[in-house]
Amino acid sequence: MEYILIVVLIVLIIWVYQKLNRKIQILEQKISDLSKSNVNIGKPEQPFIEGINSEISPNDKIDVEKAVISTAEESPEEKKDWLNPLFDFIKQNVLTIIGIFTLVLGIGYFVKYAIDKNWIGENARMSIGFLAGFSIIIIAHFIRKSYSTFSSIIMGGGIAVLYFTTTIAFREYHLFTQNTAFVITCAITLFSIFLSYRYNSETLIIFSLFGGFLAPLMISTGQSNYIFLFTYLSLLNIGMLITVYLKNWKSVGWIAFIFTAIYLYFWTIQKTDLASIIFYIITYIIFYAFALQNYFKTNLLSKLDILMLVLINFSSIIGLVYIFSILRYEPLSIFPLSFALINMFFAFREYQNKKFERNYSVFAGIGISLLTLAVALQFKTHLITSVWAIEASLLLYIWKKTNHSIFKVFFYLLFPLVILSQMMTWTEYINSEKHLFIILNPVFLTSLVVIASCFFNLILLKKESKEKSETEFFENVFKVLCFGVIYLSILFELIYQLSSLHYVIILTYSFLYSIVFTSFLLLLKKKLSISEDLENLLIYGLLLLFAAHISTSQIVNAVISKEIRLSFYWVHLIYLIPLIYLIIKLIPQSEFLKQKIGYLLISLVCTLSVSFELYRIYIFSNDTTYKNIIQLQEHFSILYIPIIWAILSFISIFVGLTKNIPQLNKIGFGLLGITILKLYLYDVWQMDNVSRIIAFIILGIILLLSSFMFQKFKNMLKNLVEKNENSIDENI
Structure with missing residues (x-):
């Protein structure tokens, strides 16, 4: 009975799909007809344009053309959010993505159910998995012309089924060795890349790349063979680089960079090995070339290219310098100096061409930042804090030069990490086993790098106008953080010394x-x-x-x-x-x-x-x-404090009246009231006769002078008001 219901349900789904598909095709045809009929709407006639051109002078025409070109160049770059295409893709294809994911899970649960019922053996299970994967790919192949994006996602799901089938066959059933499993996963990756080229599908190659980078994890046995792993990843990244240069699929490079960085950092932390330096350098060269793809073609750097240049330089520096410091190799500055020379070469190239705009600023900024970092590391500053502080300043500098808000966003994300890293650096004052030299110690030298970065950032963020900007709150918070870091850095060094x-x-x-x-x-x-x-x-x-x-x-x-x-x-x-x-x-x-x-x-x-x-x-x-300090304290409190407070109240009232500041008058009389209450309620009962007489005489004189002065100024104000009123009456 259950099987009959499943068959009926499948038939109903196919019938509903056919009906909906037919209606969609009718709507598409109507839209196409409307587009053809309205193709000329909004187009000005040629005589009208010629009439306008005849009334414009040649110089004005050039200005207008420049304005139009600049607007056309700026609007896609500045006004369009760089995340919009991604969000649009997800919104338009979310059901497809969820659907293929659900289908893969459904196949998995079906296979599990069949296994639990002992319907199929281990070899049959693997065969069903491969058959299901290839079946999905074949279905996607036949619908690719009408629904290219949909078919790419479906095909990616089929490739995922192949990957998971290979993983389960190796890890759970041990149907073949690790080398065989690795060869199969590589073959699946190559097959998926071939399909990507065949169908010109960026979506499909993203699936392929995910599979390629996850394959080592799928067939891992826990025995780390990092040389083999990164040889494979380097070859995969070279293939990625070729793909990007041929097809201009930028997303492929970013995915590869994220996976490669995770693998490299994991290797560096788990097993700090000198051999990993070779793969860091290979990775640096590959992704530096990836960042320069547009630069070699159009001689321009896009905002994402610039971001990649920043990330690959500083992420490589962190790993390489960490390895050198753990293995106690010198000098630590060799890597930032080497990378600085590469960036300065491109800056010099721009300088020779007399192009001092975006490209020159980026290369020069990265080069100078790396040189600064080299000096800082040579003085044994803390690696992460110094790198992040300089990188944050570089991002802010690039934002100022390119006006791309993405760099400012990354700066605001990175700067809190600089603060946290600096706080960790300060703990060295407590944990240090030996005494640190004054100023010339790693902790304070690191603080100096952060202080210099804060000053540089404050200069860059200095407002050019008095108008309040939308980001004023964030800028004020940033300033408070900068001032706080500078203040605490010097304070902790002072307290420690x-x-x-x-x-x-x-x-x-x-x-x-x-x-x-x-x-x-x-x-x-x-x-x-x-x-x-x-x-x-x-x-x-x-x-x-x-x-x-x-x-x-x-x-x-x-x-x-x-x-x-x-x-x-x-x-x-x-x-x-x-x-x-x-x-x-x-x-x-x-x-x-x-x-x-x-x-x-x-x-x-x-x-x-x-x-x-x-x-x-x-x-x-x-x-x-x-022995006598308590007696002296009581004597001063009883005899001198009332006199001091009375004099201060007199001064406050005097300044308040002369400067016409009512608040000072109130404060003076308030202090005088406190003094009188203190005198009569406490002091007078603690004094000897001589002190009591002196206190009363001095306080009495001060009170009389204050009263006389108040009355005098009151009369002066009254006479001034009457004089003004008389002069007004005479004028009338």
């Missing part, structure tokens, strides 16, 4: 460096194209650094315990220089003071600075020991 000193010295120098670094960023905000939001963020960070440095310093305890010298206190006070410059110069030029919290934060930092530094000077000026 000072690690043997007292923690107070380490903390002080770290805070001072952080303050100076942030101040320089604000000082160079125009040259670095720092946006207003980022500038405000830096000011917030700088004020936080000031507050932390002032309030958390343990320099008093360290000096009293004679762990550090008193002279180091002058180093601690260096922060006053950027603080004064920030208040007088930087902040007034920014939009920071327009925020409600701006004046409050600045006043808080100034109050902390004056209070803590006068406290430290007071402690150092007395004969201080651990």
Whole structure:
């Protein structure tokens, strides 16, 4: 009964297919007739064109022709997304792809079911697999003229069945040896390539290439014979290269590059062998020639050709230098220097032809990047971090020269990897078994490469106009990451080199460096194209650094315990220089003071600075020991702090009135209120009589002066308003 239902279902499917196929053919005929009838629509008549041409001067005609040609050249390259053809192909053929995949699975399940029921033996199973594969290929052959893409996918499915049949016959049933299985897979690959040429099908050769690169995995026994494997892959890549030059099928080269890189890197990591260098060089030559295919024909480099040049140069460098470093061969710079010479040769060729456009920029950029990498590696920098940092800058440089957004996308994808790799590099400060030299150590030299890359990238990304771009958010994030990497690279080196000193010295120098670094960023905000939001963020960070440095310093305890010298206190006070410059110069030029919290934060930092530094000077000026330091601290807090705060509040009110800044008036009166509350609620009950009298007298005088000054300015403002009103009345 089940077999009858299957037969009926197959007959119904064939009948429905025939009906649909007939309707599709009728629609195609109607579309063809409509196309022929409307072929001349939209075409201007020749007399009209001649009339226009007669009214245009010869120079204008040349300009118009250039404009038309430039538009025709730019529009396909710039406006059309390079991924659109791939997405269109998938959308149009997704059912076909799913269908052939399902069919292959169906055949597999049928064979498995037959095996479970013991209907067929091992040889019969293999025969069914080969028969099914060839049957699918034959069916695809007969429908190729009407449905070329559909037939190519169907034929690819048939080839996949042949590959899987060979794999199962070898691995599961052991019907033939590994050498025989390899010969069969090679024969299937050659057969599929022949069919690709025969039917001029790029889709089919992609299936063939997948099969060719997966064949070694299908017949692998776990015993790695890398020499044999890469000899086979090199021959396969040479065939790919010939195919690309004859048919211009670029997708074939990219698939081959991805598979080859995976195999090479796996070999390099599993078994670092000197013989692999030969295959790295062969692979480099093959794919460098692949990237130059259009260049040799049209003397132009497309965006994907440029990307391949970048990838093959730097991916080869990573593998080759890694092998040399593991096997302890020298010099590491020999490979980047050699590859740099190859690229500089093509740059010199462009220079001789006086073509200083895209091609020259690409070859020269790659050559200079490789020379830079050679110098970096000679100083024993970390391989991956240095390669990725220089490669990221190169991608950004090529984007600037070619204006192809694909390079900017790859840059934004690669730069986070540079950050992660740099973070791994910093761990060497902790894991290093021997002490690292100052600056001239692999970790910091690697950091210098990344810092140079960051500066170069910031220069390239500097905006040429003040208009906000669509990618402003990403550019701001990128700038923050760059500043963060530069800051942390120097900070970690500083902390590592000072690690043997007292923690107070380490903390002080770290805070001072952080303050100076942030101040320089604000000082160079125009040259670095720092946006207003980022500038405000830096000011917030700088004020936080000031507050932390002032309030958390343990320099008093360290000096009293004679762990550090008193002279180091002058180093601690260096922060006053950027603080004064920030208040007088930087902040007034920014939009920071327009925020409600701006004046409050600045006043808080100034109050902390004056209070803590006068406290430290007071402690150092007395004969201080651990026995009397608590008594001195209480005396300063009770007697001097109210006076200091009262004076600061007086200054704040005075500046607020003279400069007409209401926020400072509020801050001054607020600080004065806190001082009075502190005095009456706590200090007065802790003082002796003499101190109490002195504090009340000084505070009273300050309060009277503040009140008098406020009243005076109030009267001045009142008189000024009345005078203006009288002058208006007289004019009326």
